[in-house]
Amino acid sequence: MLREPCEPGKALTVAGTHGPAFDARVDGERIARQHERIRDYMLPRGGPWRTLAEIAGALEYPEASVSAQLRHLRKPAFGAFVVEKRRRDGAGLWEYRVSRPATPAGREPVQERLL
Numbered sequence: 495m496l497r498e499p500c501e502p503g504k505a506l507t508v509a510g511t512h513g514p515a516f517d518a519r520v521d522g523e524r525i526a527r528q529h530e531r532i533r534d535y536m537l538p539r540g541g542p543w544r545t546l547a548e549i550a551g552a553l554e555y556p557e558a559s560v561s562a563q564l565r566h567l568r569k570p571a572f573g574a575f576v577v578e579k580r581r582r583d584g585a586g587l588w589e590y591r592v593s594r595p596a597t598p599a600g601r602e603p604v605q606e607r608l609l
Contacts, residue, residue, distance in 0.1 A: 528555055529572070532563040536592035537575075543589040545582065564590055 516525075531553055536544070546557040553560070567575040574595045582589045 528559060529563050529566060531555075532560060533567060533573075533575070533592070536564075536567075536590070537594070539593075541591060541593075543578075543580065543582070543591050545587055545589045549590070564592070567592060 532549065532555070535549065535553060544552075546560050549555075549560045550557045564577050566572045568577050576593045576595060578591045578593075579588055581587065
């Protein structure tokens, strides 16, 4: 993957992440904002488990977009967050929880923006 430096107010570029229809000029800031909002919504310490529908409803994004951003959060280029997944009530409904990655002592976790 190709990475460009992440400057304040600029989004991180990761080539090949968004598919052939992605146009950074048209979609970049929208996707970056979506990624940040989903990450920030899911990160509170000891945050509750949430389904895709609950996240989508709270943030007004489609479930497919929420699912894609949760997948991105796991990737090193997007912070290598821990995204846990489990069945709710033993049924076919899945719920998710996000936490910061473990880091070596004395180092801060990397926070980058997505393009």
